[in-house]
Amino acid sequence: MHHIVHLSSFHVTFDPIPAMGRWHHEREKIIRASGIPATFLRPGGFMTNTLDWLPTIREGNYVLDPIGPGRFAPIDPADIAAVAALALTEAGHQDAEYVLTGDEMFTVAQQVRIISETIGRGIEVRETATPAEVVRFRFPNGAPRELADAITEGFTLMRADTVGFRTDTVERLLGRRPRTFADWCVRNAEAFRRP
Incomplete structure (x- = not known):
């Protein structure tokens, strides 16, 4: 029998579980019920999510x-x-559940500062009045209600978490620290430099 790795792109650190976490949890239950050996990876926010800022x-x-x-x-x-x-x-690793994060805690403003330093150009940070404002910007023609609510809920929970959540899972498993955001920025600088 094959072994699969299932990636849930929103790890669960909040109580109650936010909508995106519930959606991924439902998929995990389906995989478990199938009987196929699996490892569940639950990463937090991806560094590549900053590419959403390009527009x-x-x-x-x-x-x-x-x-x-x-x-x-x-x-x-x-x-x-x-x-x-x-x-x-x-x-x-069969049936293991790994919550994966980077090693460094950031606000959005701190991430933007690192991108700015990497590309040699200042970038302004505009704090939104509400998380829903970003949803309206990303989906100017509207988003499905369930998705819009889930994104708004996620941003609201993240705004309230001024401490942050970090694991040592990557270091324990790989025997090295996770890659840094600054290194990721260097490798992807051209994406941010393009007009």
Whole structure:
């Protein structure tokens, strides 16, 4: 029988569980019920999520910040891939659940500062009045209600989390610290420099 790795892109650290966490949990239950051996990876925010800022950076050199003082530890997708490869090629990971984060805590403003330093150009941070403002911006023609509510809920919870959540799972499994956001920015600088 094959072994699969299931990626849930929204780890559960809040109580009650937010909508996106519930959606992923339902998928995990389906996989468990199938009887197929699996490893469950639950990463937090991806470093690549900053690419969602490209439209406002290119149009007006700013980033909309829906979480203000909220802090989180974004993870490089390359680290997620390395953990997935490990789980698929080494024994002992079947039925494991791994919550994956980066090693550094950031606000959106701190991330923007690192991008600015990397590309040698200042980028303005505009804190939004409400998380729903970002949803309206991302989906100017409207988003399905359930999705809009889930995104708003996620940003609201993140805004309230001024401490942040971090695990040492990547380091324990890979024997090295997670990749840094600054390194990710260097590798992806051209995306932010393009007009």
